[in-house]
Amino acid sequence: MTEPRSEGGLLCYYCTAGKGMEPFLMEEVKRKLAAENVRQIPGKVLFSSPMTIDRVSELKAAERLFLLVKQEPPVRLSAHTNPGATKAASVLQSRLLGDKNQWTRAALTWSRLQGELEQKKNRITSREEEDEQGMETRKRTGEQREEENGNRSLGTRAQTVEKKRKREKEEREVNVYLSDDHCLLGIPLTRLPLANRSYIKTTGLRxxxxxxxxxxxxxxxxxxxxxxxxxxxxxxxxxxxxxxxxxxxxxxxxxxxxxxxxxxxxxxxxxxxxxxxxxxxxxxxxxxxxxxxxxxxxxxxxxxxxxxxxxxxxxxxxxxxxxxxxxxxxxxxxxxxxxxxxxxxxxxxxxxxxxxxxxxxxxxxxxxxxxxxxxxxxxxxxxxxxxxxxxxxxxxxxxxxxxxx
Missing domain, CATH: 3.40.50.150 (Vaccinia Virus protein VP39)
Incomplete structure (x- = not known):
């Protein structure tokens, strides 16, 4: 199945941003991600980019990152439709859910991106473990190192399989943004906000x-x-x-x-x-x-x-x-x-x-x-x-x- 891409094979995303941060985020995605179709709505910036998810997830002006599933005109209910009636709910459901194949493609893309993010996390963890055990490892014999490296590789693969199983069982969160002017649906790509800085122990200013x-x-x-x-x-x-x-x-x-x-x-x-x-x-x-x-x-x-x-x-x-x-x-x-x-x-x-x-x-x-x-x-x-x-x-x-x- 094909993935939800815009013209030219670019993946579509949107980020949330604090009030006043939208111009900074727009400039950043253009400069760092070669972004196209960059547009702003209050509190959000939408864009398309060919860059890997590793690069996209390193944005500094964004709060949260989402895979854009669909952007629609605002939902308009007829003046004769009772907002509390079943018909109104049916109209909303039809507009929001839309084509089942579209959601299937989005879910496949999301799963692939999650796998790429997991690989990045594993690479960082492996480097940290190597740094910590570097001095001790150099003192061991080649045979001991091969055995330990083999065990470590098996452990890493087992962890990856287990995390994949957990992802398959997890219920996916879908973000729905409705206003008089906009209708957005997206799937969050990271568990923690991008604004969380792993290299800062104590935060003060946002x-x-x-x-x-x-x-x-x-x-x-x-x-x-x-x-x-x-x-x-x-x-x-x-x-x-x-x-x-x-x-x-x-x-x-x-x-x-x-x-x-x-x-x-x-x-x-x-x-x-x-x-x-x-x-x-x-x-x-x-x-x-x-x-x-x-x-x-x-x-x-x-x-x-x-x-x-x-x-x-x-x-x-x-x-x-x-x-x-x-x-x-x-x-x-x-x-x-x-x-x-x-x-x-x-x-x-x-x-x-x-x-x-x-x-x-x-x-x-x-x-x-x-x-x-x-x-x-x-x-x-x-x-x-x-x-x-x-x-x-x-x-x-x-x-x-x-x-x-």
């Missing part, structure tokens, strides 16, 4: 949002943020900073868990006194605490001007600043940057004077930065502001590039 911020930064060299979350990217030098010992400990656990201690360095430092030379950093990525998931005693509205100025100071010309802010801090930052053209109003000046009257608990140098005159922010050129969902509240991602003032 992984998809963290990835979006990192992708906006383009060159990942410095990460200053709530340290429980971090990005894994190729970089010459990667620094993570936080003033809180607890967050630094979580970040250190993540670094050790990912075995990246030789590439990621953690420092305890205040965001208004970064221990870096001026113009020494290519990118700064920061999510300021909102006081929700990670509490803070610091008045972020009062500190924001000094924090942004310090990040601007360490950035090199052409460097990128990416900030994740609450709606309130986002509005305040826009007001601050607008002052480079109009100058602060008397009311704004009064508000900041009141905020700065609160004594911080850091150092005298920090205190002087908060009370002293703030340099102009004219070297930061705005590139984009994007609203994303953080669960209970929304956050706004700001991107700036440092230019010659």
């Amino acid at each position: 992984s998809t949002v963290a990835w979006a911020m990192a992708s906006l930064a383009q060159i990942q060299v410095l990460r200053h943020t709530t340290a429980a979350v971090f990005f894994i990217y190729s970089a010459t030098c990667f620094l993570g900073m936080d003033i809180d010992d607890g967050q630094l400990q979580k970040a250190n656990d993540n670094v050790e868990f990912a075995e990246l201690g030789n590439r990621i360095h953690l420092l305890k430092a205040s965001s208004v006194v970064l221990p870096l030379p001026s113009g020494s950093v290519d990118a700064v990525v920061c999510d300021l605490p909102f006081g929700r998931k990670f509490g803070t005693k610091t008045d972020m509205a009062a500190k924001l001007p000094a924090i942004v100025n310090e990040m601007e100071r360490v950035l090199s010309i052409g460097g990128t600043l990416v900030l994740l802010l609450s709606p309130q801090l986002s509005y305040l930052l826009k007001e601050l940057l607008a002052q480079k053209h109009t100058g602060p109003t008397s009311n704004q000046g009064t508000n900041f004077q009141i905020h700065y009257g609160v004594q911080p608990s850091y150092t005298r140098e920090t205190d002087e930065l908060c009370h002293g005159p703030l340099p102009p922010l004219s070297s930061l050129k705005h590139q984009a502001t994007l609203r994303v969902s953080l669960g209970a509240i929304d956050g706004l991602i700001h991107k700036y590039v440092k230019i010659v003032a």
Whole structure:
């Protein structure tokens, strides 16, 4: 039987995405998967790709991945049809179930993809076992190794057969999405969401949002943020900073868990006194605490001007600043940057004077930065502001590039 493919032999998928993450996901599938027929509906991105399921399942901006069974126009019931009547249920059943052969082909494709994912998982497990037993194995004789390898191969095949039997007995989940504008049916391809990162031990910021911020930064060299979350990217030098010992400990656990201690360095430092030379950093990525998931005693509205100025100071010309802010801090930052053209109003000046009257608990140098005159922010050129969902509240991602003032 043929499999559910679009024109050109491409498999059809769709992914769910958090609010505001759809543009990032659309760009990612085009760039990584050579995707075609890419389209967006609220909370979902549909596409076709020739890539293997191994590649498709590595998407970073997606929440869940589905094999697309069918996409239909929205179900319309006649005005004379009682929604609670048997006829209405029959119309829905007919539209949703459709052709039996279509579902058979979809089930066969799903089973094949599950097998490919299982092979990938087995390869990873085998590599981990080989690494753990490498030293011990090298001490054994060739005959012992052959016997052990044979037993291991038999064990792996037995596990594969057992898992295949379990898959055949399992009831398959089908995702049905109905709205006034769309009708989608799909089968989930992974048990856990793609947003679950196997290389992160302790999560803080939502992984998809963290990835979006990192992708906006383009060159990942410095990460200053709530340290429980971090990005894994190729970089010459990667620094993570936080003033809180607890967050630094979580970040250190993540670094050790990912075995990246030789590439990621953690420092305890205040965001208004970064221990870096001026113009020494290519990118700064920061999510300021909102006081929700990670509490803070610091008045972020009062500190924001000094924090942004310090990040601007360490950035090199052409460097990128990416900030994740609450709606309130986002509005305040826009007001601050607008002052480079109009100058602060008397009311704004009064508000900041009141905020700065609160004594911080850091150092005298920090205190002087908060009370002293703030340099102009004219070297930061705005590139984009994007609203994303953080669960209970929304956050706004700001991107700036440092230019010659």
